[in-house]
Amino acid sequence: AQSVAQPEDQVNVAEGNPLTVKCTYSVSGNPYLFWYVQYPNRGLQFLLKYITGDNLVKGSYGFEAEFNKSQTSFHLKKPSALVSDSALYFCAVRDKSNDYKLSFGAGTTVTVRA
Amino acid sequence: SAVISQKPSRDICQRGTSLTIQCQVDSQVTMMFWYRQQPGQSLTLIATANQGSEATYESGFVIDKFPISRPNLTFSTLTVSNMSPEDSSIYLCSVGGNGKNIQYFGAGTRLSVL
Incomplete structure (x- = not known):
């Protein structure tokens, strides 16, 4: 079984401040981890992934995420948030052994105030 | 990344259709x-x-309610049958494979059932 937890329904930050969106996961084997963003009335856009290699992965729009195996976490970060980063963020996981079946977290709504 | 087009983008439907x-x-x-x-x-x-065979359904979803076709490697349809207000949702298509580990999503279909 595989699952994802996003403990915060909402994250509010001021523009220019660091942004962190938390994600923890559970899989039986090695995880493939993903972050997606959903803007209002839009589909999901891929931000970044961890498959193997460096624990710190960099993605689109200045986002990065750190894979922590001991804490089973994959938190999304951005050093300086923009108002345009306001959106719904989803963490997703799949076990390396399955055929692309993703499990998504509940989502975290990020609001960046000017 | 693949370009995915979903139609319709939104619809309002009557119960039972x-x-x-x-x-x-x-x-x-x-x-x-x-x-x-x-x-x-x-x-x-x-x-x-x-492609070329019956869809594989997840627990809680059945073919009679959500028949799916995939006649070729670039096209698929999902039918929501005998709709009720509980079927009001966003339905998203995604694609994966081809040696990549990322799923890409369409913009979604926003369905409201009255």
Whole structure:
């Protein structure tokens, strides 16, 4: 079984401040981890992934995420948030052994105030 | 990344009717998926659309309610049958495979059932 937890329904930050969106996961084997963003009335856009290699992965729009195996976490970060980063963020996981079946977290709504 | 077109983008339907959603990809893809996103909730996988064979449905979803076709490697349809207000959701098509570990999503179909 595989699952994802996003403990915060909402994250509010001021523009220019660091942004962190938390994600923890559970899989039986090695995880493939993903972050997606959903803007209002839009589909999901891929931000970044961890498959193997460096624990710190960099993605689109200045986002990065750190894979922590001991804490089973994959938190999304951005050093300086923009108002345009306001959106719904989803963490997703799949076990390396399955055929692309993703499990998504509940989502975290990020609001960046000017 | 693949360009995925979904039609219709939104629809308002009457109870008891059926709606067919189309998903067109600009390149051949190994795997296509259909997800449901109920209001304010995360994504749930409905089924994997298999080219040339019956779709593989997840627990809680059945072919009679959500028949799926996949006649070739670039196209799939999802039908929501005998709709009720509980079927009001966003339905998303995604694609994956081709040696990549990323699923890309269409913009979704926003369905309201009255």
